[in-house]
Ligand SMILES: CC(=O)SCCNC(=O)CCNC(=O)[C@H](O)C(C)(C)COP(=O)(O)OP(=O)(O)OC[C@H]1O[C@@H](n2cnc3c(N)ncnc32)[C@H](O)[C@@H]1OP(=O)(O)O
């Protein structure tokens with residue numbers, strides 16, 4: 001294999017278009033949605049307000065939010081045909097593959113016929129994703145065919161209710177809301193860029209989102225929250241974490257949940273989700289997972305100057321809320337759908353097909369040797 005080239009690889013540092021949705025590593029705490037700092041939104045808004053903001057460019061007033069939530073509420077159930085498809089998917093399938101199939105199938109039975117339906121398609125997916133995930137999970141793991149509707153007023157609460165079959169505590173509902181806000185949007189990250197490339201061919205919303213789900217699945221992107229959980233669960237104590245991580249670095253293994261393509265010294269989402277992890281740990285009475293996570297953070301900073309990204313403390317936070325590890329990345333999907341769909345709409349509003357060039361590094365021109373002589 002040729003030596004790895006870093007300069008210019010991964011399009012790093014190159015602008016690939018314009019957006020009015022988000023800045024990363026520029027102003028405020030380092031992450032803004034439509035001009036609002038993410039920490040301000042996490043403290044003072046709900047996920048539905050953030051979804052409205054991303055789709056409309058402005059935060060809703062009381063009446064607009066009530067109307068929007070009623071619209072989402074009415075679309076939470078999924079068609080029977082989709083339930084039948086979900087029932088066929090085996091238990092050991094990765095839930096991200098279930099989300100991908102669920103999204104794609106919904107696009108079969110409720111297609112976005114033309115772009116005048118783009119907002120409806122986006123809201124439909126936003127409302128239906130918790131049901132797609134939980135219907136499959138509860139059927140394949142517990143043999144239960146759940147009711148996909150609930151009277152929980154927030155999408156985060158609705159998801160927890162479908163997952164556990166009971167109303168979540170106000171605190172768990174709030175943590176889920178904050179988590180969904182933190183994951184909602186992040187400029188031209190890999191999955192969003194996938195969605196925009198797909199949109200630039202004038203494809204439909206369901207295709208754009210299906211492609212984005214496949215991209216988010218990888219452990220270098222959204223899949224890192226699940227991978228981080230798998231890692232910290234293996235550590236028996238803070239000291240053991242440091243020792244084992246030293247070995248991983250020596251073997252040149254990637255430590256999931258650390259580092260970032262754009263941020264250089266910290267990810268502004270980390271402080272927020274880390275504080276919730278600590279709060280939940282104390283209330284849980286067993287802080288060991290949190291303490292191990294803090295040891296990992298210290299070790300990575302001291303040895304490599306690498307910091308926790310949004311995914312790392314999400315692992316312990318979700319774990320303290322009793323969420324199964326394999327559903328961590330699908331929750332990211334439920335949130336990031338808002339960013340993806342907003343970018344699809346933005347791409348469509350000023351479109352040119354995305355088609356960069358490549359530097360050719362292959363063979364010089366040559367002739368085909370007849371097959372018998374090769
Ligand atoms: C919500 C999100 O998607 S946030 C990202 C989630 N992903 C992860 O947590 C996976 C772990 N992290 C990584 O793999 C990387 O930091 C990425 C993919 C996030 C960013 O990749 P890049 O932009 O190439 O990172 P960057 O240029 O800062 O890294 C350069 C070097 O730092 C080191 N490095 C960066 N992150 C890590 C890490 N987590 N563990 C060990 N070494 C690392 C590597 O030596 C890397 O060089 P190499 O992989 O080419 O040998």
Ligand SMILES: O=C([O-])CC(=O)C(=O)O
Nearest residue numbers: 185186188189190261310
């Ligand atoms: O921006 C990135 O490259 C990855 C990321 O943090 C995100 O998508 O939230």
